[in-house]
Amino acid sequence: MSSRRQFLARTANGFGALAALSLNALSAKGATRAPHYPAKAKSVIFLFMDGGPSQMDSFDPKPRLKKDQGRKLPFQPPTTVFNISDKILGSPFTFQQYGQSGTPVSELFPHVATCVDDMTIIRSMVADHSEHTAANYFIHSGSGFQGRPSMGAWVNYGLGSVCENLPGFIVLESGLIPPGGMDCFGAGFLPATYQGTLFRRGTTPVADLEPPAAERAKQREKLQLLSKLNAGIVQRFAASSEVEATIQNYELAFRMQTEVPDLLDFSKETEATKQMYGLGDKLTDDFGRECLLARRLVERGVRFVELLTPARSGFDRWDQHSNLEDGHRINAQSVDKPIAGLLKDLKARGLLDETLVIWGGEFGRTPCAQMGDAGFNKSVGRDHNPYGFTMWLAGGGTKPGLVYGATDEYGYFAVENKVHMHDLHATILHLLGLDHKRLTYRYSGRDMRLTDVAGNVVTDILA
Amino acid sequence: MRLAILLVLSVRILMAQPAAQPPAQTDTEFFEKRIRPVLSERCLGCHGQVAPRANLRVSSRASLLQGGDSGPAIVPGKPDESRLYQAIAYRDNNLRMPPTGKLPDDVIADFRQWIAMGAPDPRGETPSAPVVKGIDWEQARRFWAFQPLRPVSQSIDAILKPQGKPVPANVWLRRVTLDLTGLPPTPEALAAFLLHPDKAAAIDRLLASPQYGERWARHWLDLVRFAETNGHEFDNEKNDAWRYRDYVIRALNDDLPYDRFVREHVAGDLLPNPRLSADGAYLESPLATTSYWFGEILNSATDSVKSRADQVDNQIDVFSKTFLGLTLACARCHDHKFDPLPTADYYALAGVMHSTRVREAVIDSPRRQAEIAQVLSQYPARPASTRPKLQLREGEELFTGFDAWRGEGQGIRVSEGVADTSGPGSLAATGSLTSPKFRMPRFYVHVLLQGPKYEKPKLGEGDLRLTLVADDYKSSHFFPTGAPGFTWKTERMTLSKDRTCYFELVDRSRTGYLAVAAIVISDHRDPPAILENAAVSPFTPNPDLEARLPFSTFAMISQDEDPANVRLHIRGSHLNLGPEIPRGFPQILRRETGPVSAGSGRLQFADYLTSDARPLLARVMVNRIWMHHFGRGLVRSTDNFGRMGDAPANEVLLDTLARRFIDSGWSLKKLHRDILLSEAYAKTVPIRRLEGEAIRDAMLQLSGRLDSTLYGPSVVPYISKYQDGRGKPPSGPLDGNGRRSIYIQVRRNFLTPMFLAFDYPLPISTIGTRGSSAVPSQALMLLNNEFVLEQARLWARRTIAEGRGPDTLVRSMYLEAFSRVPTSDEQAAALGYLQQHGDNEESRADLAHVLFNTAEFSYVQ
Helix, strand or coil, rough: CCCCHHHHHCCCHHHHHHHHHHHHHHHHHHHCCCCCCCCCCCEEEECCCCCCCCCCCCCCCCCCHHHHCCCEECCCCCCCCCCCEECCCCCCEEEEEEECCCEEECCCCCCHHHHHHEEEEEEEECHHHHHHHHHHHHHHHHHHHCCCCHHHHHHHHHHHHHCCCCEEEECCCCCCCCCCCHHHCCCCCCHHHCCCCEEECCCCCCCCCCCCHHHHHCHHHHHHHHHHHHHHHHHHHHCCCCHHHHHHHHHHHHHHHHHHHHHCCCCCCHHHHHHCCCCCCCCHHHHHHHHHHHHHHHHCCCCCCECCCCCCCCCCCCCEECCHHHHHHHHHHHHHHHHHHHEEEHCCCCCCCHHHEEECCCCECCEEEEECCCCCCCCCCCCCEECCCCEEEECCCCCCCEEECECCCCCCCCCCCCCEEEHHHHHHEEEECCCCCCCCCCCCCCCCCCCCCCCHHHHEEEE | HHHHHHHHHHHHHHCCCCCCCCCCHHHHHHHHHHHHHHHHHHHHHHCCCCCHHHHHHCCCCHHHHEEEECCCCCCCCCHHCCCHHHHHHHCCCCCCCCCCCCCCCCHHHHHHHHHEEEEEECCCCCCCCCCCCCCCCCHHHHHHHHHCCCCCCCCHHHHHHHCCCCCHHHHHHHHHHHHHCCCCCCCCHHHHHHHHHHHHHHHHHHHHHHHHHHHHHHHHHHCCCCECCCCCCCCCECHHHHHHHHHHHHHHHHCCHHHHHHHHHHHCCCCCCCECCCCCCCCCCHHHHHHHHHHCCCCCCCHHHHHHHHHHHHHHHHHHHHHHHHHHHHHCCCCCCCCCCCHHHHHHHHHHHHCCCEEEEEEEHHHHHHHHHHHHCCCCCCCCCEECCCEECCCEECCHHHHHHHHEECCCCCCEEEEEEEEECCCCCCEEEECCECCCCCCCEEEEEECCCCCCCCCCCCCEEEEEECCCEEEEEEEEEEECEEEEEECCCCCCCEEEEEEEEEEECCCCEEEEEEEEEEECCCCEEEEEEEEECCCCCCCHHHHHHHCHHHHHHEEEEECCCCEEHHHCCCCCEEEEEECCCCCHHHCCCCCCCCCHHHHHHHHHHHHHHHHHHHHHHHHHHHHHHHHHCCCCCCCCCCCCCCCCCCHHEEEEEEEEHHHHHHHHHHHHHHHCCCCHHHCCCEEEECHHHHHHHHHHHHCCEEEEECCCCCCCCCCCCCCCCCCCCCCCCCCCHHEEEHHCCHHHHHHHHHHCCCCCCCCCCCCCCCCCCCHHHHHHHHCCCHHHHHHHHHHHHHHHHHCCCCCHHHHHHHHHCCCCCCCCHHHHHHHHHHHHHCCHHHHHHHHHHHHCCCCCEEEEC
């Protein structure tokens, strides 16, 4: 890792004038802001299960569905996106109890299941939107519309960054951007500096991070020339702080160029670690890399890391309107071992206490079989269901080994200890030491919040 | 006049009822044992005495009878009619209490029994009188923004008395040129000005240049959340959005009076005397009404009513902020908390918006219509079409009545119930036919159609199609297949069933036609049997006539449809309707405009804005112009002139400018001239960063790549390998063909990264003031981006092609980029680099690149 001192030494000649100028700005850039109250969690890793994994096939067993398979629901379900599901579908997966807590987990997640005693499973999540894009905006920003600040942006706005060389909100992907696109990770009306930076796979993960090969060799000299040509400008522009900040950004930009290759270099990780994350295995390598990179980012002080579901040919995302069994199996296999590896690795390094891990999708799925005109067969799937679904948290001051809330016996509606998405957002901020009602930004004549005008901290799940 | 308010008031007052007689002992026991504990534990937390949710208190019988925002909570003796019971029974998916989980069944049964008993409740407390925070209108009108303009006649400098020295002539020229055109002055313009430093002449020259309209149109587009795609999941295109952009550029270059500009935005399709395009081919005025329709569109709205209500909300937000600096959208759920904008005002304007729809229109001028008709009249008469005979089954219906659809253009022909788009038999004839809106009742749509094979293009919706539009999303297309005769095409209404839909038959193609003989909406997957097929008369293309047929102009504009008032949405919920609110406009500014008597009310809205609201309309606009010239507005919150906004830094100056603006006939160019000729502008303007668009345009000018072509369809943005997601278009050229940034297509989900890095406003709502952040991605972009490097190289090549020697090189580049000569230090540093690395294209490109990266390049002094 390159420190500022090393940087100054490297560039003492020529670029030094620029460097000397920048000391103040750098400490400002890396500055943290005091939380509203003391908190354990310093960082968040959000495992975003794009598409909406099924609760009754993962963490919320519903034996009634098996019994009533093929029958119609005894109540009129709400309008769904595809609106063609009314026959009950039992889970094709078996559940088993795990850990001291005896928490049931389906066969989809045998590795994550071994971590249940570190997890808080919320079976009573509720969201407001039935289709992907609005739901994606909603889980990220607390609003179903495009262009509002994402959680990661709010957290960085609230706490500042402890990392000088990397953005505070980083999104990792493996070939799939969720519906709604980059606006899921935007800064909205917050200053642009808080927006999520997408790290793509490969050695140059960020656009314009590195100069083209031909430019690389001479960049130092060009920066030295730049420094000389900028020298008179600050004076000419009457010492505008904004102009100074613009000039100083070249230093941060330069440091990012050197930091990122170091970040991506896994050569110092042990074989055991790589194995634990599932690196090298065809199915788990993508998400394993994301998980390992997430740990390395959190170690470097990045506030908010979001991991996106990897592309899986034929079964993209958790959105199994058809082929639920095969699709959920392959999506689960892709993330199960890496997630368990991440949880165990964070715990072993003492990082789990200060890292809040969040798992979940934009909504859950219906208890009914979606089958269109083909009728009831193995290729059926499930439709979207924001009225009751499962997310889980681990670390960061959550109560371990807890199952919280419940859906009805069909798994359709949350009926006990409902946790609305606004409540979850309030709780996430609380775990980071932020009061969701005080974390505001004036926009459009209003003091805007991640939680809009709602949200209650779910105190029952705090450790 | 304040009927809406009175209605709301009276509804609330009627709800209050006297408390009943004390209940009998056993009834009391039932209440105490079974009901009161539940109310205390599960309800009082939110519905207690202090700040109760939904204004509902459950703390006494009288409170329950009085109820909250949605009416009485209990109807004694009638549990099924009692909202309290409906809520705890979880019968309605949208009314479920307690929200954290359903009460046990036996408790719910207790409540049922209790209400059936007459809801005995001994609690003696009387409800506090309903708190209706009335608006004191006299008081409200005293707020500065709602006052008439003060009579003032001083000049800007007499008011501001600017101190200090004016900036040097070259700095002034760079400032004013960038301000007015978004491009740096050329060295030739600079030399001419230094020779004859006539500021008025320089300003007039810049205002007369077409680049002025391009520059200021972009400022305007920030206000109307201009975008050329729908966003959301697939980011489909909004047809013809670019025509609106061109409209704005032309209006500014023509110095269209601002009040007329506003009238055209609100009701350009309804004005009795629409303006014509310069070539006289189409109506200019209706184009402004595209501004209603730049919002995001959901591809699969699950609730049509809510989806439309959200769209209207965005329209209200944009129109009230853009024109009046009012945050009327804050009054969607409750009366505005700070400004005199009651919820009724919101729904009065919502009624206007709800009575307005978008359509794919033909806006040919009368002259153009006659020219087209003249050519079409030379085709021989066509025999009538033949109606098909179909064997319809149970569970399907014929969607009939092309005659009732709205036809546009002269290609549409309806004969014997068969619609086609070839007019009298011309492939080049064009037009559109739009059905009324309806709720899609079934899962299948079978269309009996005929036409030469047409495939949907990679970008855009295609120009020969029958389209089903669901909640303004073009969700299913029926393209002609090229099969002989009429054949069925079927689409499943997976995402459209139960949604608000309409069909549009569109032919914008000069080489094809589409005929539709039947639309069957059906429960059956297979189309019905054809007993006797339809037929249209065969025709032979006539290349000669078709080449002579003048073009029609298509545009997405507004039209009135089913004008009606809407009911107030209690707490903003479309599922909880209050009284009907007459269509109208915010009362605080209302003077002369009466209630809406006919149509949507957009014509009256235009009158209201330019007459009743004239002082505020003028203040808001002059403040926007001032902000762009001085970096900040006299009212810093440019989109909020309410109490939560900023007070004017100089009220006299604001009113002076507003009054002069009105007196000048709402001339923006005169307003610019006033401001720019002031001493204040020469002395006191702070340093400002340029927008990403201006930075890019300046690079293109210096590299010589700038293509100054005006107008036309947008250039698809360049898509790098770092941009991904659904709806990704095939990439456009890296340099946007050298076109100015305003012509780069605004794709919601693929906004140009270079613009975003420099605080480009997301197209979500009115953004009158852009941010000016300093983030490392700006440095990375200017250092490493391939577009920037390419322009640097082109600039270097141009210096070589023009034969500039090393002696004049640095000086000439400084003049081009910064309108000044380099200092000796700068000259030495630059030449030093060239000497060290050799004076060749490579080194000159390095120098050009470094100049792009200097702070001076992105800032205006």
